[in-house]
Amino acid sequence: MCYLLILLAALPVSCDKTPAPDPPSGEELPPAVADSALTRVTLSAGKQNVYTLDLFVYDGGGTQPLEKHLLYDRMPDSLSFLTTVGEKILVGIANSPRRFNLAALGRFDTMQKLAFSFADDNPASPILGGTVTTVGQAGGIVLTGLLCRIVLKTVTNTMDGYELLEEPRVRLIDLPDNAEILREKDFRPTELLDAGAWTELPCDVGFFPQEPGTTLWCYPNDTPEDVLGVPRPSLEFECRIAGQTCTFDVPLPPLPRGCSKEVELTVDGPDSYTYRVR
Structure with a gap:
């Protein structure tokens, strides 16, 4: 939690007659x-x-x-x-x-x-x-x-029948609520935000892959992948397929302070998808 700020006057100091150094x-x-x-x-x-x-x-x-x-x-x-x-x-x-x-x-x-x-x-x-x-x-x-940059670089639709990924949007979930400004590593958040705001993609995704470049932000969480109990942020992609709302969750790797990650998502069907984070 941030400290509330009250700017106090500087303490006075006693002066002698020693001349100041040249500025x-x-x-x-x-x-x-x-x-x-x-x-x-x-x-x-x-x-x-x-x-x-x-x-x-x-x-x-x-x-x-x-x-x-x-x-x-x-x-x-x-x-x-x-x-x-x-x-x-x-x-x-x-x-x-x-x-x-x-x-x-x-x-x-x-x-x-x-x-x-x-x-x-x-x-x-x-x-x-x-x-x-x-x-x-x-x-x-x-x-x-402190801010970490997460970019949805590409979304690919491999479904048969020219089915569209309609009304696509994306957000981050399990976001760290705060972080210490001088900490360099070992970010282990104890307070999380359930989800960030949704960001809509520019258009539906059809036969041709889309490169939206949608950028999302979060605070660091560099908990190792083999450590349980401290959830790391995930990217959540939502769209409509043949009138059905579908959600695809992309777990993110450990996020050091100020890092950048790119996500490539491929949707094969309402219940099938692959992804790569780098």
């Missing part, structure tokens, strides 16, 4: 503080659009408390800011749909448990996250999304 690349930096250091971070989000960026700075020692929170309306290639001296854990979150409760994220172990809801994510501006531990007051964050 890199024209950046304007705050005044230097006692025992401070200039921390630099590079950021990358691949081809994803970034509209907002929250940067969290945690101290690397002790209870790993939150030292600083910075908010940007874009994502620059790099940032420089003053922190206390020493190892830092930097966390970047892009395109968050809500503001953060900083008190609830006051230590890094609570940040590690921060989860977002699938219903709040958007493929056009996906929620992205990443973290790095600095070395020598510097580090790089690669922001990646």
